[in-house]
Amino acid sequence: MSGIELTDVSVRPAGNDDLVILKPTTLSLTEHRIALIGPNGSGKSTLARLLNGLVEASTGRVEVEGLDVAKHGAEVRRRVGFVFTDPAAQLVMPTAAEDVALSLRKQVRNKKDRLAAALEVLEAHGLGGLGDRSVHTLSGGQKQLLAMAGVLATRPSILVADEPTTLLDLRNSRRIAELLFGIDQQLVLVTHDLDLAAQCDRALVIDQARVVFDGAAPDAVAHYRAMV
Numbered sequence: 565m566s567g568i569e570l571t572d573v574s575v576r577p578a579g580n581d582d583l584v585i586l587k588p589t590t591l592s593l594t595e596h597r598i599a600l601i602g603p604n605g606s607g608k609s610t611l612a613r614l615l616n617g618l619v620e621a622s623t624g625r626v627e628v629e630g631l632d633v634a635k636h637g638a639e640v641r642r643r644v645g646f647v648f649t650d651p652a653a654q655l656v657m658p659t660a661a662e663d664v665a666l667s668l669r670k671q672v673r674n675k676k677d678r679l680a681a682a683l684e685v686l687e688a689h690g691l692g693g694l695g696d697r698s699v700h701t702l703s704g705g706q707k708q709l710l711a712m713a714g715v716l717a718t719r720p721s722i723l724v725a726d727e728p729t730t731l732l733d734l735r736n737s738r739r740i741a742e743l744l745f746g747i748d749q750q751l752v753l754v755t756h757d758l759d760l761a762a763q764c765d766r767a768l769v770i771d772q773a774r775v776v777f778d779g780a781a782p783d784a785v786a787h788y789r790a791m792v
């Protein structure tokens with residue numbers, strides 16, 4: 565079973581019953597590329613984070629490829645790669661090659677083979693020659709490419725990217741966008757870049773903790789522009 569199903573999912577922060585971060589939402593997400601757009605604080609990240617269990621549903625059910633996220637969290641996280649706005653959130657090893665190697669630890673057991681595979685991944689993403697570089701010395705664009713390379717190396721079937729281009733200049737934004745739109749995996753993209761959102765197969769506008777528009781991406785972008 566492919567795709568993502570949300571059934572009556574709502575999110576309230578623990579210990580605060582008065583606050584609703586996501587109102588009851590039912591969605592079937594099967595398109596190749598889906599954008600989540602909307603104002604700051606509307607609930608986009610919350611919705612994105614539900615998809616790999618980073619945020620737990622307070623009510624309802626989230627299913628990824630037929631697996632209930634609440635019951636099969638580890639398996640869902642293997643299938644759903646997550647890219648954060650700030651790559652520093654996921655680059656944890658001292659060097660670029662070691663960081664990708666860490667991502668590959670389950671696929672390639674032998675340490676030497678793993679490092680060789682990591683170098684190949686770097687090469688494939690235009691980061692060849694940077695394997696020994698301390699991740700702190702990489703540019704913002706290189707860090708985001710590295711973070712994405714590490715996630716994609718684990719061969720997830722779905723990629724969720726939460727504002728992956730927000731911190732980047734035009735050239736690096738384009739580079740990341742090309743990578744995102746070149747992958748075979750299902751993509752759920754949270755973005756404030758409306759040109760990028762408009763290229764998706766479907767877009768959801770989130771406002772005040774609920775989906776206020778769901779449809780063709782250009783129509784969703786037009787709806788959002790008319791809101792502000």
Ligand SMILES: Nc1ncnc2c1ncn2[C@@H]1O[C@H](COP(=O)(O)OP(=O)(O)OP(=O)(O)O)[C@@H](O)[C@H]1O
Nearest residue numbers: 577578583585602603604605606607608609610611
């Ligand atoms: N654990 C939490 N406890 C309390 N409030 C929270 C919690 N997590 C999120 N919120 C609030 O819920 C709202 C939605 O947050 P969320 O990060 O999903 O918004 P967003 O649409 O991704 O915003 P942005 O575009 O600014 O990243 C915000 O008002 C946020 O402050």
